[in-house]
Amino acid sequence: MNQAPTVILKPGEADRVIAGHPWIYAGEIMRLAQPAADGDLVQVKDHRQRFLGVGFFNSKSKINVRLLSPERIEVDEPFFEQRIRAAREVRRRHLPDATSLRLVNAESDFLSGLIVDQYEDVLVVQISALGMDLRKAQIVAALQKIFSPRAIVERSDAVSRKFEGLTESNAILSGEFDGKCVVNLNGLKFEADLREGHKTGLYLDQQVNYQAVSHFAKGAQTLDCFSFLGGFGLHAARAGATHVHLLDQSTQAVEASQRNASANGLADKCSFETVNVFDWLKAQTAVKPHEKVIPRFDLIILDPPSFTRNRASVPDALRGYKEIHLRALKLLKPGGVLATFCCSHHVGAELFQDTLLSAAYDTRKMLRRVAVYSQSPDHPIIPMIPETEYLKGFAFEVVG
Numbered sequence: 001m002n003q004a005p006t007v008i009l010k011p012g013e014a015d016r017v018i019a020g021h022p023w024i025y026a027g028e029i030m031r032l033a034q035p036a037a038d039g040d041l042v043q044v045k046d047h048r049q050r051f052l053g054v055g056f057f058n059s060k061s062k063i064n065v066r067l068l069s070p071e072r073i074e075v076d077e078p079f080f081e082q083r084i085r086a087a088r089e090v091r092r093r094h095l096p097d098a099t100s101l102r103l104v105n106a107e108s109d110f111l112s113g114l115i116v117d118q119y120e121d122v123l124v125v126q127i128s129a130l131g132m133d134l135r136k137a138q139i140v141a142a143l144q145k146i147f148s149p150r151a152i153v154e155r156s157d158a159v160s161r162k163f164e165g166l167t168e169s170n171a172i173l174s175g176e177f178d179g180k181c182v183v184n185l186n187g188l189k190f191e192a193d194l195r196e197g198h199k200t201g202l203y204l205d206q207q208v209n210y211q212a213v214s215h216f217a218k219g220a221q222t223l224d225c226f227s228f229l230g231g232f233g234l235h236a237a238r239a240g241a242t243h244v245h246l247l248d249q250s251t252q253a254v255e256a257s258q259r260n261a262s263a264n265g266l267a268d269k270c271s272f273e274t275v276n277v278f279d280w281l282k283a284q285t286a287v288k289p290h291e292k293v294i295p296r297f298d299l300i301i302l303d304p305p306s307f308t309r310n311r312a313s314v315p316d317a318l319r320g321y322k323e324i325h326l327r328a329l330k331l332l333k334p335g336g337v338l339a340t341f342c343c344s345h346h347v348g349a350e351l352f353q354d355t356l357l358s359a360a361y362d363t364r365k366m367l368r369r370v371a372v373y374s375q376s377p378d379h380p381i382i383p384m385i386p387e388t389e390y391l392k393g394f395a396f397e398v399v400g
Contacts, residue, residue: 004043004054005036007065014046017067020384022055022112024065038165039134041068041075056113056131060165066112066129075135080142083111088146094377095207100183101378102204108380108388113164116143119181119201121150124194125173128160133169140173151175153194155201170195182263186211188238189263190229191256205391206231206303208376209341213301214239216337216370216395220298223247223331225277225324230257230270232301232339237266241299244270247277277304278320281327293330300328302340311346318347318355325359334400337370341393349392356394371395 009017013028024044036042042057044065054075055067073079087109095101103123104116113129123143127133133156140152156169179195185207192201210231217236224233227246234257237244248254254274261267273280285293302324307317321342332338342352349372360367373393374381381389 004041005057006033007036007042007044007057008033008049009044009046009052011047014050014052017044017052020382022067022107022110022385023063024055024067025062026059026064029064039130041131043072056129058130058164061130061163063129066131068110068112077138077141080111080135080139081145083109084116084142084146087111090380091378098185098207098378100185100202100204101207101376103378105379105388107385108382114139117201117204118147118149119183119192119194122175122177122181122194123147123149123152124201125152125154125156126158127154127156127169128158128164128166130164130166133164133166136173144174149175151177153177153179155194185231186235188234188260190231190234190260191263192229202229203231205343205375205379206341207378209373209393210235212371212373213339213395216299216339217241217244220337221296222299222301223297223328224301224303225281225328226302226304227257227272228253228303230260232303233257233270234260234264234266236299236301237261237269238264241269246270246272247275247280249274249276278324281324281331285327285330295331295333295336297331298333298336300332300336300338302328302338304341306342306344308344308346314346317344318351321347321352321355322359325356326362329359329363329365329398332365332398334398336398337395338367338398339371339373339393339395341373341391343391345387345390352392353394356396360396366399367396368399369394370397 008030010030036057038058040057043054044052053067053070055065087104100119103118106115113132115126117124152173154169154171154173181192183190183192194201214235218240220241222236222241222244224246227233227248233244233246251274254272258272261270307320308314375391
């Protein structure tokens with residue numbers, strides 16, 4: 001380990017690292033004591049030469065170093081095996097019955113740049129950092145040893161790869177697999193396309209919330225907006241909703257959610273529409289002067305894709321969030337519940353709630369908060385690494 005090149009930080013840049021944040025930006029580095037190749041393991045020291053940890057170096061990335069450990073370690077197959085086993089233990093404690101879940105969640109499992117999702121007996125790997133990419137064979141070997149999966153698929157197609165100087169990689173790394181898979185979430189079956197679908201196939205971060213929100217569904221006329229594969233809608237139908245109307249603008253997603261409804265014996269309770277949700281809500285709430293919107297729903301679920309990719313687009317995102325909440329609240333009956341989510345790291349829970357309350361003020365609705373939601377525990381949150389927390393949600397009841 002002694003021969004690892006040394007990265008020396010500028011004065012005042014060590015505190016965040018000592019507290020546990022794994023990213024070191026180019027502007028925080030004073031100098032390299034020896035030249036380092038991109039992807040190398042380097043040791044990091046403060047300006048007084050005090051050892052802070054080891055991590056992967058990449059001069060092409062804004063994040064010059066991604067720390068892996070505050071101790072001197074070898075990064076080899078046993079290292080990956082030990083880290084992945086530790087991550088699996090966290091899931092066993094908090095999601096003991098899940099058969100599809102996120103096994104490794106990058107920074108929140110101290111493996112910056114590596115995501116591993118389990119879909120039943122298939123693993124999907126997503127790599128977004130050069131140091132991890134160069135050690136793919138070791139990662140695959142460790143995964144085979146721990147899980148013996150039917151197949152390991154790589155879906156390294158995230159935009160962030162290009163900031164690391166990497167191209168997209170979409171391949172079968174081991175085993176044989178056609179990409180199609182039936183995934184069990186809370187006892188419901190969902191078809192997933194692990195080669196072509198969104199993210200690595202499904203939104204696993206909502207697994208616990210699908211179940212939690214369905215507690216409000218018994219006897220409810222339900223509207224599931226941005227329904228994707230029907231996660232919220234089908235859980236609501238199973239929990240006793242009178243009827244569920246699912247909206248999504250993707251024809252493929254709507255067709256898949258129809259098949260999922262049939263596969264779970266819930267098709268008779270569900271109706272589907274391929275539509276832009278904003279346009280649909282606008283049309284449903286358009287009235288002539290002196291007319292009122294007649295509320296039709298007891299439960300409305302809003303789970304839109306992220307409206308913002310960076311800090312600069314936050315004001316536009318907030319206008320979008322306010323707009324959908326304004327219109328949804330008009331369609332909600334007194335005593336009805338609005339379950340709403342935001343998956344943008346750049347919009348915090350307080351700001352998200354304020355936007356919602358602003359919509360409530362404009363529609364003259366009094367809301368009672370009845371639940372607060374976060375990402376499922378297979379997407380652990382490390383408060384010292386704020387980037388690990390992104391999903392937030394609330395359920396509000398319209399007061400009488």
